[in-house]
Amino acid sequence: MTAPPTQPIPLPRKPAASTASLLIVPSLIGALVALALGIYGRVHSPTGIAINIAGFSSPGTVKSWLATGATVFAIVQVGSALVMYGKVPRVTAPEWIGGLHKWSGRIAFLLAVPVAIHCLYALGFQQYSTRVLIHSVFGCLFFGAFTVKMLILPKRGLPGWVLPVVGAVVFTLLVVIWLTSAYWFFSTFGIKR
Amino acid sequence: MKRNTPLITLLVGAALGVVLLVASMLTTPSSALPNYSAAAASSAAPASSAAPASSAAPAESSEAPEPAESSAAASAPAAAPSPAPTRTTPTADFTGRVGGGGGSVAVAVHGDKAIAYVCNGSTVEGWMRGKVEGDKLVLTGKNQTHLTASYHAGKVTGDVEAHGTDYSFSVPTVSKSSSKSSGLYQATAVVQGKTIKAGWIVLGDGTQVGSVEIGESGEKAVTAPKLDVATMTARIGNVVLHAVPVSGVTGSGF
Numbered sequence: 549m550t551a552p553p554t555q556p557i558p559l560p561r562k563p564a565a566s567t568a569s570l571l572i573v574p575s576l577i578g579a580l581v582a583l584a585l586g587i588y589g590r591v592h593s594p595t596g597i598a599i600n601i602a603g604f605s606s607p608g609t610v611k612s613w614l615a616t617g618a619t620v621f622a623i624v625q626v627g628s629a630l631v632m633y634g635k636v637p638r639v640t641a642p643e644w645i646g647g648l649h650k651w652s653g654r655i656a657f658l659l660a661v662p663v664a665i666h667c668l669y670a671l672g673f674q675q676y677s678t679r680v681l682i683h684s685v686f687g688c689l690f691f692g693a694f695t696v697k698m699l700i701l702p703k704r705g706l707p708g709w710v711l712p713v714v715g716a717v718v719f720t721l722l723v724v725i726w727l728t729s730a731y732w733f734f735s736t737f738g739i740k741r
Numbered sequence: 742m743k744r745n746t747p748l749i750t751l752l753v754g755a756a757l758g759v760v761l762l763v764a765s766m767l768t769t770p771s772s773a774l775p776n777y778s779a780a781a782a783s784s785a786a787p788a789s790s791a792a793p794a795s796s797a798a799p800a801e802s803s804e805a806p807e808p809a810e811s812s813a814a815a816s817a818p819a820a821a822p823s824p825a826p827t828r829t830t831p832t833a834d835f836t837g838r839v840g841g842g843g844g845s846v847a848v849a850v851h852g853d854k855a856i857a858y859v860c861n862g863s864t865v866e867g868w869m870r871g872k873v874e875g876d877k878l879v880l881t882g883k884n885q886t887h888l889t890a891s892y893h894a895g896k897v898t899g900d901v902e903a904h905g906t907d908y909s910f911s912v913p914t915v916s917k918s919s920s921k922s923s924g925l926y927q928a929t930a931v932v933q934g935k936t937i938k939a940g941w942i943v944l945g946d947g948t949q950v951g952s953v954e955i956g957e958s959g960e961k962a963v964t965a966p967k968l969d970v971a972t973m974t975a976r977i978g979n980v981v982l983h984a985v986p987v988s989g990v991t992g993s994g995f
């Protein structure tokens with residue numbers, strides 16, 4: 549982005565000037581969230597154990613299913629967003645699409661939280677293999693990016709590209725997290741409960 | 742009001758996270774970490790003295806109110822016999838077979854703390870923690886498991902006793918070139934309502950020994966399932982154990 553100078557040239561559009569200032573605080577908060585998660589995961593000594601959910605054979609399977617659920621809802625997110633933005637040919641956005649988008653997002657986020665807590669508390673930030681390192685880094689980044697998305701959602705006057713871009717980043721991060729954990733888990737140990 | 746729903750989402754998620762974290766802390770049995778009486782602050786920041794950014798964060802963890810031993814000692818040696826302020830901050834991992842070859846021992850030294858595990862691949866095993874004092878290691882664990890050793894560059898030599906069995910040992914540092922996966926690994930899980938803690942020592946030639954402590958007392962142990970070092974997992978029945986490294990070099994597990 550061409551960081552617009554504040555005064556000298558007559559501004560073409562008012563919102564453009566304030567884009568950076570609208571984004572800076574949410575971005576900083578998001579960065580702090582990611583950093584805090586990473587530092588906690590690194591400093592806290594992993595216990596290897598956390599509260600478990602009944603009905604599953606091990607924490608690994610619980611997490612894999614929760615993460616898979618979150619990813620499915622995230623796909624709904626992308627689909628509903630595409631419809632809302634009119635990017636799907638011959639589909640006009642129905643009235644309930646906004647509600648679908650909001651609730652699928654909320655559910656996805658709330659499904660992801662217990663997984664992250666188990667990761668942070670029981671396993672920690674690790675780097676003993678590429679998969680694990682990527683997962684650790686992206687896991688921290690995901691919650692930072694999601695924080696940014698939530699904080700900028702209510703803001704008015706942002707250029708149209710901002711939300712789609714941030715949303716895409718959040719989605720991409722989640723998919724990478726899923727690929728480096730649940731997908732790996734299921735493909736290594738088989739799909740089981 | 743309506744415009745703040747994303748914030749509410751965020752806060753609900755954060756609250757859920759905090760609740761789960763606290764619940765995890767409450768349900769984690771104290772035995773998940775080997776208890777050692779001398780140094781209370783088990784969760785105090787690993788003495789990564791060089792990291793200024795991270796030093797702010799651990800303040801929120803439950804730092805035990807015993808500043809005399811833990812953090813203050815780094816800067817102001819009150820009565821400690823360590824005269825050298827240079828303090829090279831040793832970080833090293835040692836693994837090898839004990840004398841006689843009846844088992845393996847692994848020692849991880851991280852700053853002024855050390856963790857050790859001795860294991861014969863069956864019932865004789867034990868985790869120990871303790872402090873590094875000068876070039877001496879004095880580590881203790883449950884059931885009178887203890888280790889005393891002297892620490893040199895490239896080698897640690899001493900004696901360890903677990904389950905009434907004495908071993909002497911002299912083991913080298915983990916060589917990065919020989920085998921990437923060589924080292925000490927642990928995993929904890931709850932199986933059929935019982936807390937189990939597994940430990941594996943993987944040597945440079947790829948051989949490994951491992952045991953699983955059953956229950957919190959750590960008295961009873963059995964042979965561990967093989968640790969797949971590629972995936973860092975092992976299976977007991979259909980439970981998958983996720984192993985994490987215990988390493989003084991990286992600080993993992995401290």
